[in-house]
């Protein structure tokens with residue numbers, strides 16, 4: 001643990017608003033430096049065998065060996081814990097590192113998981129392959145049915161309930177209060193689309209919140225990073241298992257995560273407002289058969305999202321009349337928006353989930369959850385929304401005329 005005091009001039013008063021805490025949080029070890037220092041070291045020298053023994057057996061020591069803990073990574077974890085209202089957070093090499101470490105720490109052979117059917121494609125692939133191979137069974141539920149999660153819990157066998165809200169790529173909204181009321185298994189929410197400034201699942205009684213910080217948190221498409229937050233004892237348990245899997249966060253990525261947190265509120269203000277404008281413009285176009293965005297009145301989860309989220313998010317998806325061929329033709333004609341997998345960065349990205357994040361799914365399984373060939377996901381960036389709309393609609397109209 002670093003003994004470097006936090007400069008009181010920098011950190012106090014902290015303020016209660018999350019936008020303010022995004023600026024003051026995670027200053028551990030920064031001293032008077034406003035930018036976080038980077039501790040690139042993989043190891044620390046010891047003053048003797050007793051010191052080595054103490055650090056090697058301590059929980060999450062940040063000055064022993066970087067797989068166990070690192071001061072820059074710890075500062076990022078502090079910031080996430082602060083913003084999520086958690087006792088502790090733990091960072092990983094990616095969002096999938098966080099998913100895998102959590103499942104492997106909390107579930108053993110013979111255990112049972114309840115998961116919503118429309119989780120992120122990588123999480124589904126992990127449950128259907130690695131977890132299944134290890135004898136961990138998953139029951140998938142339709143998260144639009146009230147109490148579907150709790151009804152599927154098998155007392156004594158279910159160890160983990162996994163949800164994602166808003167969900168990727170269909171922007172489904174889960175009732176966090178209902179999820180948090182489940183007793184017995186641990187409950188976990190992938191809150192990547194909301195970011196810690198958009199909602200706080202732990203405040204609803206959920207045990208763990210997870211983020212792919214690769215996305216909005218780091219926010220510049222230059223880091224691959226994951227994080228979970230919850231009670232300290234639970235986070236320590238996951239750390240004790242994860243330290244042996246080794247999917248630890250790099251201090252360089254943690255530094256980019258911290259930088260992203262500082263500007264997150266301002267980026268979200270622009271990107272969520274732009275997403276709303278773009279969603280409304282697409283909804284009005286005759287060749288768009290559906291728009292999935294919780295900010296739209298037409299979204300079935302609109303009221304729930306308005307009640308439990310601070311904003312409706314930076315990502316939307318839509319369905320294009322004309323299916324895969326028209327989607328391909330639109331992507332070829334885009335000049336500003338870029339076809340790429342990821343979200344939450346400064347550039348507007350368009351993605352065809354059926355050929356990217358959800359490609360590993362069986363086509364029938366994809367169809368069953370609504371990830372069909374006509375679906376396009378749009379991550380709204382920091383450009384002017386008028387330019388994004390002109391590019392999207394221009395490409396759509398030109399593709400139809402070909």
Ligand SMILES: Cc1ncc(COP(=O)(O)O)c(C=O)c1O
Nearest residue numbers: 094095096120168192212214225
């Ligand atoms: C909702 C969600 N969770 C988890 C992940 C996995 O994160 P990563 O790509 O950082 O491993 C992603 C990636 O797209 C995601 O969208």
